[in-house]
Structure formats: C-alpha cells, structure tokens
Amino acid sequence: MTAWRQLVEIARKDLRLEARSGEALLVTTPFGAVALLFVPLAVGTDTPLLRGIGPGLYWVVVLLFGLLVTLRTSAVDTPPQIALLRLCGVHSVVRLAGRAAASALLLLAFELLLVPVAVALYDPAPHGWPWLLVVLPLVAAGLGLLGTLAGALAQGLDGRTTLGPVLVLPLAVPLLLGATQAPAAAALGHAPWPWLLLMLTVDLIAALALLLGAPHLEEVA
Amino acid sequence: MTLFGRRLPIIAAVLLAVGLVAGLVAPPDRIQGNLQRLMYVHVPAAWLAFLGFAITFGASLAWLWRRKPRYDRLAASAAEVGVFFTGLAIVLGSVWGKPVWGVWWTWDPRLVTTALMFFVYLGYLALRRATLDPLVRARRAAVFGVLAFVQVPIVHMSVLWWRSLHQPPTVLKPGDPTIDHSMLAALLVNVLAFTAVFALFVRARVRLAVAQDEEDTLPGPLAGDVVTAPRLEGVSRDE
Amino acid sequence: MHLQLSPQAELTDVHVDVQRTSVLRGLDLVVAAGEVLGLIGANGSGKSTLLNVLATLIPPVAGTVQVRGPVALLGHAPALYSQLTLRENLQFVARMTGRDDAVADAALATVGLAAAADRRADRCSHGMRRRADLARVFVTKPSLLLLDEVHTGLDVTSAALVDHVVDGVRRRGGACVVVSHDRDQVARLTDRVVELAAGRVAPAVVA
Structure with a gap:
C-alpha cells in the first residue's frame, strides 16, 4: 500500500513537472506535427498516396518522437534526488514504475494531439478507427515502459536522448506493426486480436524488464 | 601470454585455407553461378553474429549472477566481434542480393531482424563507451545485454507474421534446401574455419580487456593523492 | 554526555x-x-x-x-525539484514517508520559509533552497x-x-x-x- 502511494505520488510529481516545463506537450508535440507536415513536401501532395501512407507515418512519428517524450529533461532524477528517494524508502522499481506511468499518460496525450494533425494532413480512410481506442493506450503503455528503461540505461551519459531510443527501438517494432496492422485488419474484416495480443505481450515484456532491471540500474553517486 | 596465442592462429589459418579451396572447388550453383560462392562467407558470418550475441547474453546473465569482471569482459568482447560479423553478413548479403534479386535490400524477416540486431548491439557498444565507472558500466551493459537478446525472438516473430500477411517475396531465396553434397561440405568447412577466427578474435579481445583492466587498477592511487599543495611562492612576483 | x-x-x-x-x-x-x-x-x-x-x-x-x-543526507546541492514550489517539494517528501501534508508546512515555518512556501524552488536564492533542504529533517525526523x-x-x-x-537530532538520541x-x-x-x-x-x- 505504501509502495502504491509512493508510485502515485511520483507519477503525480512527474506530471506536475511536465505541466510547469511543457517540454513534452509544448515542444516535442509540435516537433512531431512538423514531421508530419514535412513528409508530403518531400514525397508529393498526391491525395491517394498520402491517404495510403498517412496511418503508417503517424505511427512512425509517434514511436520516434514518443521516445523523446519519455526522455524529457524533467524525467531525470539528479543523484541527490535519487539519494533522497532512496532514503525515504522508495524502491527503485517504484521510482521507475511511477515515471513510466506518468510517461504513458503523457504519451497518450501526445498521441491524441497528433491524431487531428494526421487526419487533417492525410485524410486517411476511417475504417477500423474504433480499434484505436485500444491501440493508442497499448502503444502509450509500451512506449512509456520502454522509454523509462532507456532513460535508466542512459542516465547521466552524454547523448542520452539519442542513445536511449537506439537501445530500445527494436521492441518498438512489434508495437509499430501492431498499431498499423490492427486497424488495417479490422478494416478488411479480419479480427485484429492477434495484433493486440502481440502489443500486449510487448507491454508485459517491457514491464518485466523494468521490474527485473530497475534494481541494477539505480545509481546514486 | 600473447594477444593471439600460437596454436589457434595456425589452426584458424589452415582451416581458412582449406575452406577457401573447398569454396572454389565446389561446383557453381546451377542458376546463380559463381555468385553463390559468397554463401561460404555469408552464412558463417551470420551464424557467428548470432553466436556472438548469444555469448554476450550468457555472459551478461552470468555477470548479474556472479558479478565477476571476467564475464563482463567476455560479454563486451563477444558483442564487439558479433557486431563485426553482423556487418559482414549484411554487406555480403546485399552484394549477393543485388545481382540475384535485383535489389540491395529486401524485406525478408531474417534481414530485418539482423539489421535491427546490428543497430542494437552498436547501441550496446555505445552504452559501454559512454559509461566511465567500470562497475556501473558492467551493470548497465549486463542488464541491456540480456534485454537485447531476449527481444530478438519476439521482434523476429512479429516481422515474420507481418510478412506472411503481405505478398511473399517472389525472389529466389539463398540457401536452397536441396543443396549439393560437395557444397554442403564446403560450407561446413568454412563455418568451422570462421568459427575458429571468431574464437581467435574474441580471445584476443578478452586479453586486451584484461590488460586494460590491469592498467586501470594497477598503481591504485588514492583519490586524494592527485591533489597536492598548490605552489604559491613566486607566482605573483613574476608579473 | x-x-x-x-x-x-x-x-x-x-x-x-x-x-x-x-x-x-x-x-x-x-x-x-x-x-x-x-x-x-x-x-x-x-x-x-x-x-x-x-x-x-x-x-x-x-x-x-x-x-x-x-537516515537523512544533505549534500552540497539541495535535493529539490526546481519546478516545484517549496511546499510541494516538502509535501512530496512527507507523502513518500507516509506523513501528513501539514508536517511540510510546519517544517517550512520552522526554518522561516512559511512566507515563501508557494515560491518555485528555482526562483529561490541559494540560502533559501538550503533552508528548504534543511526543513526535510523536520519532516523525516532522521x-x-x-x-x-x-x-x-x-x-x-x-x-x-x-x-x-x-x-534537535542529538536531543532525540540520534x-x-x-x-x-x-x-x-x-x-x-x-x-x-x-x-x-x-x-x-x-x-x-x-x-
């Protein structure tokens, strides 16, 4: 119960820090929108083409820029802060789980903010869109966990915002495939469950990795 | 103790020579002709890439369990050599693919997974390079060494699944299962030869790491010893 | 003694x-x-x-x-989250250790920062941050x-x-x-x- 309360408080603290700094939602989100805007300039403004590649582009931007959301500066504990948390009896798993929860919520907001941008720019076919209600949280949770893991692995290193994503990107591949294929499968009348199951599996693997890896990744000095 | 040792280089050289001859003597492929001889390097390189990463995985687990520096050194060395062979396998595959398939790259699941592994283990080496403290480095690298390998099957399965839904590649696949006996023999000799080279590289790299660790810890200065009294006399009078 | x-x-x-x-x-x-x-x-x-x-x-x-x-450790650099107010910082510590929010306010008052409780840590002077860090001791009672x-x-x-x-710590037997x-x-x-x-x-x- 104490651990749960600590987790909630840490997540709340992270969200409050983001609300004050705005790095994820006021900086990274517009940057992602710019990426969506650039692609038609490069490949041409052919409406059927853009309609076809729109959903895929949206997910590529969400995955790559989403990792930047998880590696935002306010999601870094300085050594004195880690020492403080440790001396308050906060377990490393609780600390990172709280961070992952906050990051997942921010990622969900990030995804939702980019949806209208992608719709406006690419006008994708609306088939299978209700499945997004499941896909968006699954991607946000998986990416939040992976990004937290990346942040812990690259903590305090030069180039952590580049090194971090490189370390965990492969596990984002099943998320990318699931996110793009599930609504596509539904649109074709197939059951998208296998893809959702795949994404859930990745989420669980990431959670397990965080659970087992966190105690090894906490350094104070 | 020399870096490469004495017996292993000789064994590796002899095996490589035999492998080279076998690869040249084996009959050319009926369809691909002499191009197919790239297989004698490409397949061993791909196998050694996976062997290297599997060793890194095992050594990382061993380090987390036993915390002995030698497991960390083995993990790092195997990853470095593994990255080399992954790069070799990808480049040779591309060179082989261009004339046969007509493209440098195809979305074969094996290719996609191998390319991802290449980048992941480049990241592993970057993570090691960026971390100064040996204990911190060993710890982070071990956690990541396990994660990097555990994710391979799920990434591979998901890509496989994805490809199976789309139009399967209409190109010729390398490594036809109905392989000629003499070709198979030549391939096995080459796998053996390159495995010997791999062992030679990994062992040399481990020995380098041992020497490096010894140099880092040998004189063992105390932290405060590097701070000496400032030399104050005469400084201001020089002006 | x-x-x-x-x-x-x-x-x-x-x-x-x-x-x-x-x-x-x-x-x-x-x-x-x-x-x-x-x-x-x-x-x-x-x-x-x-x-x-x-x-x-x-x-x-x-x-x-x-x-x-x-144990409480107060280092060279105060362990404050710079975008949180002093009160939020101390409330965070109080909640982490299962204490009431009121303890945080009392601690800030003890170190003479009651009037600055709603100021963000990054808008405080070095001395104020140092004092806010000291206030932790009154929250966690090490x-x-x-x-x-x-x-x-x-x-x-x-x-x-x-x-x-x-x-205070000495008198408590610490x-x-x-x-x-x-x-x-x-x-x-x-x-x-x-x-x-x-x-x-x-x-x-x-x-």
Missing part, C-alpha cells in the same frame, strides 16, 4: 572504489548514538563518499557497514543526520538554524556527522572530530 552502547553507525574495514579509484581503504569508524561527529579532510580525501557510505547509498567493495536509520558542507553560503541566522537542527572545511565551526558544533586521510580516519586536533 551520555553515550549509548549500541552505535548509530559502525563501519568496519570498509573499502570503497569510485570511478576506478580507491577512495576508502580499510576505514573503521563508529558513530555513537547521541554524538555529533565532525569530519574534516583535504579536497578529494573522500568525505562525501564516506557520507554516502554511511547513508548506505554506496555499497563497499569490502568490509561491513551497519547503520540504524532513518536518527542519523549527514551534513555535507551545508554551511557554505549561509548567513548567520541560517547557520544558527543548522546548529538548531543538529541539536547522531550527526558534519563535514565542513571551517574548523572553527566544526569545533563549536561537534563532540569529536576525525580527519580523513589516505582512505582512513584518524582523530584530529582542532583549535
């Missing part, structure tokens, strides 16, 4: 390496309950590392460390307090506050370890002073 038999912290033959360098080599140290121990030493002699070992944040490569907590050069940059009243905090370069301060504040050199401690003579 009444010294209890069970020590607050006991370090036996402790060896610690940081970043490839050996910092502590076979260090023995007992901090008695109710004691205020001064710790001096040259730059780089490992004073901060020793405090981290006492806080059980850095595990030794050899030797044993026994510490009775809870029985082992470790102070790492907390006097740096403090005015007279703030320095007196440090004395008050140290005294122990303090104070690292400082100001020998006068150390002599005034502490019961006993040790000097850290060559990776070990030795009794130090201070004026």
Whole structure:
C-alpha cells in the first residue's frame, strides 16, 4: 500500500513537472506535427498516396518522437534526488514504475494531439478507427515502459536522448506493426486480436524488464 | 601470454585455407553461378553474429549472477566481434542480393531482424563507451545485454507474421534446401574455419580487456593523492 | 554526555572504489548514538563518499557497514525539484514517508520559509533552497543526520538554524556527522572530530 502511494505520488510529481516545463506537450508535440507536415513536401501532395501512407507515418512519428517524450529533461532524477528517494524508502522499481506511468499518460496525450494533425494532413480512410481506442493506450503503455528503461540505461551519459531510443527501438517494432496492422485488419474484416495480443505481450515484456532491471540500474553517486 | 596465442592462429589459418579451396572447388550453383560462392562467407558470418550475441547474453546473465569482471569482459568482447560479423553478413548479403534479386535490400524477416540486431548491439557498444565507472558500466551493459537478446525472438516473430500477411517475396531465396553434397561440405568447412577466427578474435579481445583492466587498477592511487599543495611562492612576483 | 552502547553507525574495514579509484581503504569508524561527529579532510580525501557510505547509498567493495536509520543526507546541492514550489517539494517528501501534508508546512515555518512556501524552488536564492533542504529533517525526523558542507553560503541566522537542527537530532538520541572545511565551526558544533586521510580516519586536533 505504501509502495502504491509512493508510485502515485511520483507519477503525480512527474506530471506536475511536465505541466510547469511543457517540454513534452509544448515542444516535442509540435516537433512531431512538423514531421508530419514535412513528409508530403518531400514525397508529393498526391491525395491517394498520402491517404495510403498517412496511418503508417503517424505511427512512425509517434514511436520516434514518443521516445523523446519519455526522455524529457524533467524525467531525470539528479543523484541527490535519487539519494533522497532512496532514503525515504522508495524502491527503485517504484521510482521507475511511477515515471513510466506518468510517461504513458503523457504519451497518450501526445498521441491524441497528433491524431487531428494526421487526419487533417492525410485524410486517411476511417475504417477500423474504433480499434484505436485500444491501440493508442497499448502503444502509450509500451512506449512509456520502454522509454523509462532507456532513460535508466542512459542516465547521466552524454547523448542520452539519442542513445536511449537506439537501445530500445527494436521492441518498438512489434508495437509499430501492431498499431498499423490492427486497424488495417479490422478494416478488411479480419479480427485484429492477434495484433493486440502481440502489443500486449510487448507491454508485459517491457514491464518485466523494468521490474527485473530497475534494481541494477539505480545509481546514486 | 600473447594477444593471439600460437596454436589457434595456425589452426584458424589452415582451416581458412582449406575452406577457401573447398569454396572454389565446389561446383557453381546451377542458376546463380559463381555468385553463390559468397554463401561460404555469408552464412558463417551470420551464424557467428548470432553466436556472438548469444555469448554476450550468457555472459551478461552470468555477470548479474556472479558479478565477476571476467564475464563482463567476455560479454563486451563477444558483442564487439558479433557486431563485426553482423556487418559482414549484411554487406555480403546485399552484394549477393543485388545481382540475384535485383535489389540491395529486401524485406525478408531474417534481414530485418539482423539489421535491427546490428543497430542494437552498436547501441550496446555505445552504452559501454559512454559509461566511465567500470562497475556501473558492467551493470548497465549486463542488464541491456540480456534485454537485447531476449527481444530478438519476439521482434523476429512479429516481422515474420507481418510478412506472411503481405505478398511473399517472389525472389529466389539463398540457401536452397536441396543443396549439393560437395557444397554442403564446403560450407561446413568454412563455418568451422570462421568459427575458429571468431574464437581467435574474441580471445584476443578478452586479453586486451584484461590488460586494460590491469592498467586501470594497477598503481591504485588514492583519490586524494592527485591533489597536492598548490605552489604559491613566486607566482605573483613574476608579473 | 551520555553515550549509548549500541552505535548509530559502525563501519568496519570498509573499502570503497569510485570511478576506478580507491577512495576508502580499510576505514573503521563508529558513530555513537547521541554524538555529533565532525569530519574534516583535504579536497578529494573522500568525505562525501564516506557520507554516502554511511547513508548506505554506496555499497563497499569490502568490509561491513551497519547503520540504524532513518537516515537523512544533505549534500552540497539541495535535493529539490526546481519546478516545484517549496511546499510541494516538502509535501512530496512527507507523502513518500507516509506523513501528513501539514508536517511540510510546519517544517517550512520552522526554518522561516512559511512566507515563501508557494515560491518555485528555482526562483529561490541559494540560502533559501538550503533552508528548504534543511526543513526535510523536520519532516523525516532522521536518527542519523549527514551534513555535507551545508554551511557554505549561509548567513548567520541560517547557520544558527543548522546548529538548531543538529541539536534537535542529538536531543532525540540520534547522531550527526558534519563535514565542513571551517574548523572553527566544526569545533563549536561537534563532540569529536576525525580527519580523513589516505582512505582512513584518524582523530584530529582542532583549535
């Protein structure tokens, strides 16, 4: 119960820090929108083409820029802060789980903010869109966990915002495939469950990795 | 103790020579002709890439369990050599693919997974390079060494699944299962030869790491010893 | 002065390496309950590392460390989240340790920052942040307090506050370890002073 309360408080603290700094939602989100805007300039403004590649582009931007959301500066504990948390009896798993929860919520907001941008720019076919209600949280949770893991692995290193994503990107591949294929499968009348199951599996693997890896990744000095 | 040792280089050289001859003597492929001889390097390189990463995985687990520096050194060395062979396998595959398939790259699941592994283990080496403290480095690298390998099957399965839904590649696949006996023999000799080279590289790299660790810890200065009294006399009078 | 038999912290033959360098080599140290121990030493002699070992944040490569907590460590840099207000910072600490939010306000009032409670930490002066960091002690009520050069940059009243905090821990039967370069301060504040050199401690003579 104490651990749960600590987790909630840490997540709340992270969200409050983001609300004050705005790095994820006021900086990274517009940057992602710019990426969506650039692609038609490069490949041409052919409406059927853009309609076809729109959903895929949206997910590529969400995955790559989403990792930047998880590696935002306010999601870094300085050594004195880690020492403080440790001396308050906060377990490393609780600390990172709280961070992952906050990051997942921010990622969900990030995804939702980019949806209208992608719709406006690419006008994708609306088939299978209700499945997004499941896909968006699954991607946000998986990416939040992976990004937290990346942040812990690259903590305090030069180039952590580049090194971090490189370390965990492969596990984002099943998320990318699931996110793009599930609504596509539904649109074709197939059951998208296998893809959702795949994404859930990745989420669980990431959670397990965080659970087992966190105690090894906490350094104070 | 020399870096490469004495017996292993000789064994590796002899095996490589035999492998080279076998690869040249084996009959050319009926369809691909002499191009197919790239297989004698490409397949061993791909196998050694996976062997290297599997060793890194095992050594990382061993380090987390036993915390002995030698497991960390083995993990790092195997990853470095593994990255080399992954790069070799990808480049040779591309060179082989261009004339046969007509493209440098195809979305074969094996290719996609191998390319991802290449980048992941480049990241592993970057993570090691960026971390100064040996204990911190060993710890982070071990956690990541396990994660990097555990994710391979799920990434591979998901890509496989994805490809199976789309139009399967209409190109010729390398490594036809109905392989000629003499070709198979030549391939096995080459796998053996390159495995010997791999062992030679990994062992040399481990020995380098041992020497490096010894140099880092040998004189063992105390932290405060590097701070000496400032030399104050005469400084201001020089002006 | 009444010294209890069970020590607050006991370090036996402790060896610690940081970043490839050996910092502590076979260090023995007992901090008695109710004691205020001064710790001096040259730059780089490992004073901060020793405090981290006492806080059980850095595990030794050899030797044993026994510490009775809870422990509070106040370092060179205050452990505040700069975008949170002082109140939010202390409430965070209170909630982490299962305490009421009111404790945070009381602690801020004790260190004289009640009027600045709603100011963000990054809009506070160094001395104010230092005081807010000290307020943590009134929230977590540690029985082992470790102070790492907390006097740096403090005015007279703030320095007196440090004395008050140290005294409070001692009166509760806890122990303090104070690292400082100001020998006068150390002599005034502490019961006993040790000097850290060559990776070990030795009794130090201070004026």
